[in-house]
Amino acid sequence: MPPRSSKPPVPVCGTKCFGCATRNTSEWSALVATDLVSLDEHKICADYPAGRAIFTQGATCRGIFCVSLGVIALRKSDARGKSVLVRLVTAGETLGYRSFFAGGDYSCTAETMTPARVCFVDKEAVNAIIQRNPVAATAFLQRMAFDLLDAEETQLNQVTMSTRGRFASLLLRLRDEFGVTADDGTITMRIPLSRQDTAAMLGTRPETLARLIRKFEDEGVARFDGRSIVIPDVDALLDEMGA
Amino acid sequence: MPPRSSKPPVPVCGTKCFGCATRNTSEWSALVATDLVSLDEHKICADYPAGRAIFTQGATCRGIFCVSLGVIALRKSDARGKSVLVRLVTAGETLGYRSFFAGGDYSCTAETMTPARVCFVDKEAVNAIIQRNPVAATAFLQRMAFDLLDAEETQLNQVTMSTRGRFASLLLRLRDEFGVTADDGTITMRIPLSRQDTAAMLGTRPETLARLIRKFEDEGVARFDGRSIVIPDVDALLDEMGA
DNA sequence: CGGGGGTTTGAGTCCGTTCAAAATACGTGG
DNA sequence: CCACGTATTTTGAACGGACTCAAACCCCCG
Numbered sequence: 001m002p003p004r005s006s007k008p009p010v011p012v013c014g015t016k017c018f019g020c021a022t023r024n025t026s027e028w029s030a031l032v033a034t035d036l037v038s039l040d041e042h043k044i045c046a047d048y049p050a051g052r053a054i055f056t057q058g059a060t061c062r063g064i065f066c067v068s069l070g071v072i073a074l075r076k077s078d079a080r081g082k083s084v085l086v087r088l089v090t091a092g093e094t095l096g097y098r099s100f101f102a103g104g105d106y107s108c109t110a111e112t113m114t115p116a117r118v119c120f121v122d123k124e125a126v127n128a129i130i131q132r133n134p135v136a137a138t139a140f141l142q143r144m145a146f147d148l149l150d151a152e153e154t155q156l157n158q159v160t161m162s163t164r165g166r167f168a169s170l171l172l173r174l175r176d177e178f179g180v181t182a183d184d185g186t187i188t189m190r191i192p193l194s195r196q197d198t199a200a201m202l203g204t205r206p207e208t209l210a211r212l213i214r215k216f217e218d219e220g221v222a223r224f225d226g227r228s229i230v231i232p233d234v235d236a237l238l239d240e241m242g243a
Numbered sequence: 244m245p246p247r248s249s250k251p252p253v254p255v256c257g258t259k260c261f262g263c264a265t266r267n268t269s270e271w272s273a274l275v276a277t278d279l280v281s282l283d284e285h286k287i288c289a290d291y292p293a294g295r296a297i298f299t300q301g302a303t304c305r306g307i308f309c310v311s312l313g314v315i316a317l318r319k320s321d322a323r324g325k326s327v328l329v330r331l332v333t334a335g336e337t338l339g340y341r342s343f344f345a346g347g348d349y350s351c352t353a354e355t356m357t358p359a360r361v362c363f364v365d366k367e368a369v370n371a372i373i374q375r376n377p378v379a380a381t382a383f384l385q386r387m388a389f390d391l392l393d394a395e396e397t398q399l400n401q402v403t404m405s406t407r408g409r410f411a412s413l414l415l416r417l418r419d420e421f422g423v424t425a426d427d428g429t430i431t432m433r434i435p436l437s438r439q440d441t442a443a444m445l446g447t448r449p450e451t452l453a454r455l456i457r458k459f460e461d462e463g464v465a466r467f468d469g470r471s472i473v474i475p476d477v478d479a480l481l482d483e484m485g486a
Numbered sequence: 487c488g489g490g491g492g493t494t495t496g497a498g499t500c501c502g503t504t505c506a507a508a509a510t511a512c513g514t515g516g
Numbered sequence: 517c518c519a520c521g522t523a524t525t526t527t528g529a530a531c532g533g534a535c536t537c538a539a540a541c542c543c544c545c546g
Contacts, residue, residue: 076395077399078400082402083399084402098388098395099392101385102385102392137373138380141344142345144388145344148345151395153350155394155397155446157321159401160321160327195492204535206493208533209493242323405501437524438525439525450526451501451503488545490546492543493542493543495540496539504530504532505531507528508527510524513520514521515518515520516520
């Protein structure tokens with residue numbers, strides 16, 4: 001599946017990590033002033049349109065990325081073109097650190113799902129900071145440990161739950177990221193995912209997802225309108241996860 | 244599923260990390276003499292019988308473990324008792340570092356598949372070493388990055404491959420760990436896994452695995468006798484992975 | 487207004503599960 | 517060392533969920 005957009009990213013100059021709105025949520029939150037200056041000197045910031053690849057599976061990893069704005073999808077595909085959407089990465093998160101620390105080529109393709117601003121930090125700068133600042137290293141250790149727990153969780157769900165249950169589970173996770181809860185408990189969200197991508201997150205086909213959506217609508221568990229989703233009752237969804 | 248054995252581990256005294264046969268393959272290979280002394284002071288070594296739990300899902304994580312001998316299985320189970328065998332850990336590898344760095348309770352149960360010698364290193368000692376020695380931190384970063392790539396690989400396989408293909412893929416991975424290749428290319432191995440456990444690694448049921456084994460035997464792809472496996476031709480297995 | 491991709495729906499098939507029973511392996515105590 | 521009871525493994529038959537293939541629909545964009 002080729003990226004939807006071939007428009008090039010637009011370089012953005014003069015951005016300062018110090019003032020980055022998302023800095024406190026990233027692995028860089030522990031940095032001291034000197035490190036931040038070093039970061040500013042070595043990073044390259046750019047605005048990407050939606051549907052653009054930031055890096056491609058198999059390409060050489062030369063550093064890591066920091067998402068300042070937007071949503072990025074990590075896709076992994078096998079030799080025969082079948083692919084999974086491994087995870088979504090949102091503002092304040094770091095990108096490409098697995099391949100960076102593992103030391104090989106990228107094992108995933110990262111693609112913008114929305115317009116996005118992403119900063120690139122080259123290898124040397126990252127290494128220098130990690131050597132100097134053990135807290136930064138710990139932050140990455142923690143981040144990867146969480147990812148690992150997440151991956152194990154996903155694996156377990158994939159095996160023990162039906163597609164229907166996994167869909168309910170996905171909706172719940174998407175709520176944490178994109179949902180707003182009204183006074184009466186109704187959840188509304190607009191997700192940056194096409195049906196194909198949603199199916200790829202569940203490890204299923206678009207046809208199966210379409211049928212699931214229909215069932216959920218029929219049963220009043222959720223309402224779907226394009227990429228907008230309304231969930232009248234969270235408990236109903238939680239019940240689905242059991243099945 | 245309760246652990247098969249309730250025999251307690253037997254403490255082993257006087258062991259020295261410096262002389263540990265597996266030290267060079269673990270994350271501790273970068274340590275200097277002072278760190279090793281510190282490790283020796285803070286670690287507790289013990290011999291476990293086969294089928295004993297080293298730690299249990301949900302228990303508090305108080306440090307990490309180092310496998311000096313034997314094979315350990317990491318299992319994860321959900322609320323309804325369904326479980327997956329996440330991975331096998333062999334001599335020279337570290338255990339429990341995910342939960343350690345993530346900071347919460349254990350998300351898996353670790354159980355010995357063979358008699359095993361395992362050392363425990365408490366929280367403070369690990370943290371001290373990591374603070375002092377950035378190379379050790381990097382070693383763990385690298386280890387977790389590899390695990391993450393592995394987990395993504397597993398996820399992709401789970402979705403894109405049939406159970407049959409995954410079984411072939413598993414046999415190939417087990418070969419790296421337990422197999423010996425004869426002059427004529429024949430591979431022989433004895434795996435520390437019951438049928439149930441093998442099925443749990445594939446994310447399927449024992450019945451399905453039994454049928455797969457029968458098919459492989461009928462087609463001459465592999466011969467099974469209890470826990471012993473003979474693979475006459477690796478290429479035949481590689482072909483199976485495509486299907 | 488006319489493509490063209492993405493989405494939905496339908497019908498049929500296959501793979502893997504479930505339930506149940508038989509066969510085998512295993513550990514224990516006599 | 518053998519006999520027994522239990523747990524695991526294997527086999528069988530039937531069911532069901534998700535996939536495939538194919539066509540219709542829809543929406544967006546040119």
